[in-house]
Amino acid sequence: MSEPVSITIGNLMDQTTARFPDKEAVVYPELGLRYTFSEFQALCNRVARGLISLGIKPGENIAIWATNVPEWVTTQFASAKMGAVLVTVNTSYRVHELEYLLRQSDSTTLLLIDSFRGVSYTDMLYEICPELNECEPGQLESKRLPRLKNVIFIGDERKPGMFTWGDLLECAENVSDEELARVQSSLKPDDVINMQYTSGTTGFPKGVMLSHKNIVNNAINVAACQNITENDRICIPVPFFHCFGCVMGTLASVATGAVMVPLISFDPLKVLQAVQNEKCTALYGVPTMFIAELNHPEFDTFDLSSLRTGIMAGSPCPIEVMKKVVDVMGASEITIAYGQTESSPVITQTRTNDTIEQRVSTVGRVLPHVEAKIVDPATGEEVAPGEQGELCTRGVHVMKGYYNMPEQTAKAIDNDGWLHTGDLATVDEDGYYKITGRLKDMIIRGGENVYPREIEEFLYQHPKILDVQVVGVPDELYGEQILACIKVKEGETLTIEEVKDFCTGKIARYKIPHYIQVVDEYPMTASGKIQKFRLRENAIKELGLGTK
Known part of the structure; x- marks a missing residue:
């Protein structure tokens, strides 16, 4: 090469x-x-x-x-x-x-x-x-x-x-x-x-x-x-x-x-x-x-x-x-690309001569001068073809780091130069990758990456909000929509309009929660960790959103 x-x-x-x-x-x-x-x-x-x-x-x-x-x-x-x-x-x-x-x-x-x-x-x-x-x-x-x-x-x-x-x-x-x-x-x-x-x-x-x-x-x-x-x-x-x-x-x-x-x-x-x-x-x-x-x-x-x-x-x-x-459009050689900003951005892409099945069911193969591997998130060991793990990548496309954030850079790029994407994926024997989920609980709404923590941090500033957990729920048009599950401080009442008004003009419109639920409790693990996947499942049932 x-x-x-x-x-x-x-x-x-x-x-x-x-x-x-x-x-x-x-x-x-x-x-x-x-x-x-x-x-x-x-x-x-x-x-x-x-x-x-x-x-x-x-x-x-x-x-x-x-x-x-x-x-x-x-x-x-x-x-x-x-x-x-x-x-x-x-x-x-x-x-x-x-x-x-x-x-x-x-x-x-x-x-x-x-x-x-x-x-x-x-x-x-x-x-x-x-x-x-x-x-x-x-x-x-x-x-x-x-x-x-x-x-x-x-x-x-x-x-x-x-x-x-x-x-x-x-x-x-x-x-x-x-x-x-x-x-x-x-x-x-x-x-x-x-x-x-x-x-x-x-x-x-x-x-x-x-x-x-x-x-x-x-x-x-x-x-x-x-x-x-x-x-x-x-x-x-x-x-x-x-x-x-x-x-x-x-x-x-x-x-x-x-x-x-x-x-x-x-x-x-x-x-x-x-x-x-x-x-x-x-x-x-x-x-x-x-x-x-x-x-x-x-x-x-x-x-x-x-x-x-x-x-x-x-x-x-x-x-x-x-x-x-x-x-219908006639773009017979349309390609699919996958990546993230940290990788300049593309890691894998389909080629014009790939089959329609490969272009729809996978995100293609790595670009030239790009390495990728799928590892077990718990051990860091590479997994066999077809097995799910975290997609890691290394090569000419990996960022220099996060500006003035050395600790965050060290978390993202390991000592061997591998960028940990936080995305779960599989790869087949022919080197075609499929993205199967996310290690992090990122929401992708209409092509925009939305990180719940950022919205939670912002909503915590509202004087009536005691706690807030943000999750993504399925949406036919945007892929996902944002749901905020809010605990209100004792003696206070909070309306959906108040929350949306608080957000308007201060955070980007696509980050404003589409759904807002006021809750008394969050589902917890035995060790006291909030189970966001349960919040999501409950909301899908309550809001009649089907499955994703």
């Missing part, structure tokens, strides 16, 4: 641009925006020079809180060229989560849009940093976020204390192309360049540190599993703040010379329009996205004959959905 690729993202971009200078690189159908590789490279270089002009150094953490706007992907490659670590912020975050991420990540710069789905990002930031109202851009002295200095508003409107995107482009004039080239040439493939926050069983999200080498190799290998070349056009409706969008999507496009066709946010009608009008050959999504597209009332009016491949990932794929994507 050949060696893993060892190149920085900036140099990779320059190589691809040299090969395909006049070929389309980025297309935004909604905005009528089209860049060739040379145009996109020039814009990314300019933004990189602007970031240097603001005093941002290689290795410094800069955060971006935005939908899939063109400035997001431009910032991704611009920051990679000048060495700043891009910290991606979930678009569903609210005040509580944003403040935690900006503080824990030591971010010195934040780029943000105005609002999304009627929620004002700028209002939330002013709530955390009221000092922005009084300061000059770049001069922030925040009590709650002492590291944060620069706020860049993605737009032309003047906001107190913030640079505009236009200001950033103007700042570029202060830095020469030679200076950018010098900085870019000083970067190493093993440097951390991307940081994504994943919820943890500790109750607080952890910053996953990914290097150029981690994500470049993952992007190349994920693209190879789909036979992606410069002749392909990839429709990307999944969010950039996840690896699915910014590694498997945008970076894979730049690695191969394929055209990226992003959507600013997911809308099934816009996906169908983009695939038809831009003749997309690949389509990405979680199962719920494909379901929404297939069930759109106008689905039959679209010509999707250009579709060949793509990726379905994020949560287990129902067999009927996969068959419809192949037979």
Whole structure:
């Protein structure tokens, strides 16, 4: 087997641009925006020079809180060229989560849009940093976020204390192309360049540190599993703040010379329009996205004959959905991918020539330069093919660690370099993996990982709540929904509306419990441990949810 690729993202971009200078690189159908590789490279270089002009150094953490706007992907490659670590912020975050991420990540710069789905990002930031109202851009002295200095508003409107995107482009004039080239040439493939926050069983999200080498190799290998070349056009409706969008999507496009066709946010009608009008050959999504597209009332009016491949990932794929994507959408070479942020993200993927059974019942085989094994969680010994155990993985894709969390890193990656995924799986004689369950009690709701502990920690802050246990229960549309079983303090009463109101605006909408039960007792083991599986079973019966 050949060696893993060892190149920085900036140099990779320059190589691809040299090969395909006049070929389309980025297309935004909604905005009528089209860049060739040379145009996109020039814009990314300019933004990189602007970031240097603001005093941002290689290795410094800069955060971006935005939908899939063109400035997001431009910032991704611009920051990679000048060495700043891009910290991606979930678009569903609210005040509580944003403040935690900006503080824990030591971010010195934040780029943000105005609002999304009627929620004002700028209002939330002013709530955390009221000092922005009084300061000059770049001069922030925040009590709650002492590291944060620069706020860049993605737009032309003047906001107190913030640079505009236009200001950033103007700042570029202060830095020469030679200076950018010098900085870019000083970067190493093993440097951390991307940081994504994943919820943890500790109750607080952890910053996953990914290097150029981690994500470049993952992007190349994920693209190879789909036979992606410069002749392909990839429709990307999944969010950039996840690896699915910014590694498997945008970076894979730049690695191969394929055209990226992003959507600013997911809308099934816009996906169908983009695939038809831009003749997309690949389509990405979680199962719920494909379901929404297939069930759109106008689905039959679209010509999707250009579709060949793509990726379905994020949560287990129902067999009927996969068959419809192949037979009705025509994506006969669609692939399934499995992984997690800590593994850049893909560990296993099906190939275009795998049978439909293999693509539906398994998550494929390991990528190149990736090892995997199934171990007995109790002994750590490898188990025989067909036996269930914890999936562990090692190789070029494993993260550098969690930011400023050495103990958590040591728990995740053992002394021999194996990342313990926490997922239960089996592998057959041919090397095809099946995910069978989870060691941790993580909930996967519509492709989003939700960790009960994080929601429990948040709800404990409610003055009337004595105890709370959060579990996942089956849901036809989202795969799982969140149930909170709450014990109320003596003498208090608590309504479902009060709980939901307490959550609204403070935690992401997808983390707000869908079901809320007030209980007197929890089912316990003899040693006093709460049996979450019993809470789940009882709720399935009481709520009439069937089995999963």
